[in-house]
Amino acid sequence: MRLFKKSPKIFCIGHNKTGTTTIETVLKQMGYTKGNQVKGELLLKSWHQRDFKTIIAFCKKAQAFQDIPFSLPYTYQHLDLAFPNAKFILTERDSTEQWYESLTRFHSKLWADGKRIPTATDLKNTPYREQGFAYSFAKNVYGTPDDNIYDENVLKAFYEQYNATVKNYFKSRPEKLVVINVSNAKDYGKLCTFLNQPPIGDDFPWMNKTLDVKRKQ
Template identity: 60%
Template sequence: MHIFNKKNKEKIFCIGLNKTGTTTIETVLKDYGYKLGNQPKAELLAKDWFNRDFNEIIKFCKTADAFQDIPFSLPYTYMVLDQYFKESKFILTVRDTPEQWYKSITKFHSKLWANGKETPTIQDLKNANYRYKGYAFDINQYMFNTPNKEPYNKEVLLDYYSNHIYSVIEYFRSRPDKLLVINVSNDDDYIRLANFLNKEPIHKRFPWENKTTEIK
């Protein structure tokens, strides 16, 4: 990782994993007038993250006010961004249980890359044309490092989810004003988010354009 200068610029980072309500948070942030980063471009920075070179990620963060999903939800990124953007705030979205998240992420990826099969295979991931052909395989290995015969190994993914939540909360333990942990299924958490952002609530609960049991 290269050395970079610290800047005092406020940014909002949603660092919850995919399928924990990050799209809902994106909607709320847009409602409040935040400029969101270009997610397709951001996801192409996954290899930089894997190489632990955060310079391009930091450069990308200068293009907008708020960011969510990969690479911001990946381990270590929030630590670097916290040190660089000293006035920033972080939102950690969670599900009711790790099991609920696992079911949601595997179902979602199955629809995207495996025609609805139980879970995608390695070949499904390598053939998926998302961002570029093979991106799905690369990100699976970058994040989970699961065996090829079982890319969605349940034990590994559940541990990943739990470890991410623990690590984020522990990192910010001495500075609770920097981190908000919320569950978008809880209506009261919308008010907590508005207060965290120092905004007047626009709604009484999280806005859902098409409310289903699936959380994005």
């Protein structure tokens, strides 16, 4: 595998609904050029095929990246090998329960009526990114059945295992990974120190993530 040594990359590898949009805003404020999120998310197909060469090639076009496919298992290991100077940001919620409730509430607003969790049919019909993208994500990432596409036990186990695996992978190289909770103001300074960037404020900016995602659809 070819190693890319120029322009150190910043990868936010926290799973979806852990504050990644807030991190995106902070990185933009710091002056990092961000990868095109629409094109990045459409690399879900490459991720499912374990075609990490295509994902790595995409990363040559900017400095900072977040969300799919960077928030998924296996991606960060390949990025670590391809970009040895890269730094990684793992975003977390206060608890697994909070993450699951945030995810389902968010998707309910986007793809259902805002009162119920979306069904497999809802995900198949949503035009987000492309027809069936949301359904493909649920099936290929979580592996949940159609009759319980947001299976609480499966999703919570995935979230916990993913975070634990990331931390274990970088445990001997703390200079490569920072764990951030955007609800903790002190973590803003922690992130700035990790990236060797001067703070712009004393807390993370607040983002209306539902409206932000709707604008990007």
